[in-house]
Amino acid sequence: MKTRKWLTMATSVVLAASLMAGCGNNGNNNSAAGDASNSNNGSANTGASNGGTKELSGKLVIWTFFDQVKDMADQFEAKNPGVTVEVKMFPGDQYQTKLLTALQSGRDVPDIFDLERGYIGKFIDSKFLTDLSAMGGDDLVKDYIPYVQELGRSSDGKLRAISDHSSPGGFWYQKEIAKQYLGTDDPDKISEMVNSWDKIIDLGTKIAADSGGKEHLIQNAGDLFDIEAYNTQPWVKDGKLNIDPKWQTIFETQQKIRQGNVDAKLPFMSAGWGNALNDGSVVLTSMPAWAGFMIDNKDNKANGKYGVAKTPEGFYVGGTYRGIYDKSENKDLAYEFIKYIAGTEWQQHNLEKTGNMPGSGKVYESNLDTYTSTFFGDQNILKPYYESVKQMPAIKADKYGEDILSKWRKAAGDGITNNLSYEDVVKNFKKEVKNTFPEIKVD
Structure with a gap:
């Protein structure tokens, strides 16, 4: 992503050990999602963001280290006036520790949290992440670039995090x-x-x-x-x-x-x-x-x-994924947010505004002959990226x-x-x- 540090952030052995201890202990997950716990849980599949008739309402809290999440929140709120999305951004070198502390204590935990490619493997099998496959998430990524989809899956094959982009x-x-x-x-x-x-x-x-x-x-x-x-x-x-x-x-x-x-x-x-x-x-x-x-x-x-x-x-280099806290009281609303960023509308907007390449193969294909970028003149730069990124092993x-x-x-x-x-x-x-x-x- 454009403003991400190039080098992936290193995680200490102590941090990794603490995380794995948390993964195996259900007792660490017995609290609600702090001050993000007041929303309509019944709005998951009928909200305005996916073409339904029932308008979404409630509040979501998202934790991230990445400043462009604010734009996601603004776009989602614009489509869903009844929803408030609070984005809390932390410095990248502090983010992992702060997130792990919140997850293990079960206090003030966000509904949705970001995971960077450099350390997603330390979180992906934890019980802190909701099983998105059980919520219909596999359908959201069916047209995704294979490697992008696979990085969001736990070792048992369940989808637990979704990225809105690829990084070819x-x-x-x-x-x-x-x-x-x-x-x-x-x-x-x-x-x-x-x-x-x-x-x-x-x-x-x-x-x-x-x-x-x-x-x-x-x-x-x-x-x-x-x-x-x-x-x-x-x-x-x-x-x-x-x-x-x-x-x-x-x-x-x-x-x-x-x-x-x-x-x-x-x-x-x-x-x-x-x-x-x-x-x-x-x-x-x-x-x-x-x-x-x-x-x-x-x-x-x-x-x-x-x-x-x-x-x-x-x-590819880097990548940011989003998962839903397993004990969030706002899972259905959080899923609507995940659904939005996995969709064509957001990824097209993101491509046009920032130049970040989509995670969806459909968005690539619809732009192959038309997308250009300031630095590259009239070259259709999506073509070499798409051809290359499709080759990546999942x-x-x-x-x-x-x-x-x-x-x-x-x-x-x-x-x-x-x-x-x-x-x-x-x-x-x-x-x-x-x-x-x-x-x-x-x-």
């Missing part, structure tokens, strides 16, 4: 720079030129050589990590650490990228990284669709300046995945920087996992 990525490039170094600014031609990592290495090596090392094809060898992060097997299977063999290929490819001077070696999200995106000293930058805030558009100087091409495999979130993924990123990054062997990287990585998660069996 692509290679962003400045058109003039692309013409200079790639010979074209056509997104389809560029997508073909970089549709494999072998092509990227060959092309990047040539660009570095021809420019005397002044120009690089990509920002960092770590871009490969970001693109492949969710195209691999889960890190834990049957209680054992599982290192997908694909990670060796990825690491060895990163080594080739570094050795060929293909990358600018710019640290992730550093000042130099952002400068390169804006000054064109790097040809391609892997970016999620929501990251337009990184572009310097003072006096509209970036209007029509950029193009977006497909990456070798589809990827994998459930779990309580370990994001933390272990971050440990692999650090171990592999250190390996590239210090020219370590893959075997040494794996050894260091396993040690970190074992120290942090002693309950996981590590061979």
Whole structure:
């Protein structure tokens, strides 16, 4: 999303342990939803927001770390004048702790709360989340992008949280720079030129050589990590650490990228990284669709300046999900809100106003030939995003995945920087996992 911090927020081991203790204890959920408990429970399937005849009324409280939720609330209230939606927003670095404290105490708990991709796996199997499948939620997401739908499901397959968007990525490039170094600014031609990592290495090596090392094809060898992060097997299977063999290929490819001077070696999200995106000293930058805030558009100087091409495999970064507190006294009204944000009207509004890509495949398809964005001129940018995001494997979130993924990123990054062997990287990585998660069996 546009205003979300790029890096997913880390959760401490203590926090995770506390959450799982809460998941297994019904006694933690014996209180009502605090001051959000006065509404009409009988309005679920007949409210004005879904074309029914009975008008919705009551009050909802939503907790979030994301400022665009206020717009959701405003739009929902406009359609349902009898409803008041109170949005409480907390700083991202405080949000998880505050939410967990409220859930475990059962006091002042919101009716609806947001969960970020970086830690949804720690909440998705908890008893704090309402079973949305039992309320008809499966029908709401039947046309969704597969990966987006699956991340909202618990390990038993029940839908427990829904996102209103997807977060696909692509290679962003400045058109003039692309013409200079790639010979074209056509997104389809560029997508073909970089549709494999072998092509990227060959092309990047040539660009570095021809420019005397002044120009690089990509920002960092770590871009490969970001693109492949969710195209691999889960890190834990049957209680054992599982290192997908694909990670060796990825690491060895990163080594080739570094050795060929293909990358600018710019640290992730550093000042130099952002400068390169804006000054064109790097040809391609892997970016999620929501990251337009990184572009310097003072006096509209970036209007029509950029193009977006497909990456070798589809990827996404981030994502925000909403669930209903299982002990809320306003479940039916809360479900109407969830239904609204899962629907076409809101997702179309969100796309047009913010550029956030929809979670619904139907909304993608209805805009494929018509949607344009300020930075990208007349390019139909939904096409590369949609083609890429549909490829993403639908994998459930779990309580370990994001933390272990971050440990692999650090171990592999250190390996590239210090020219370590893959075997040494794996050894260091396993040690970190074992120290942090002693309950996981590590061979």
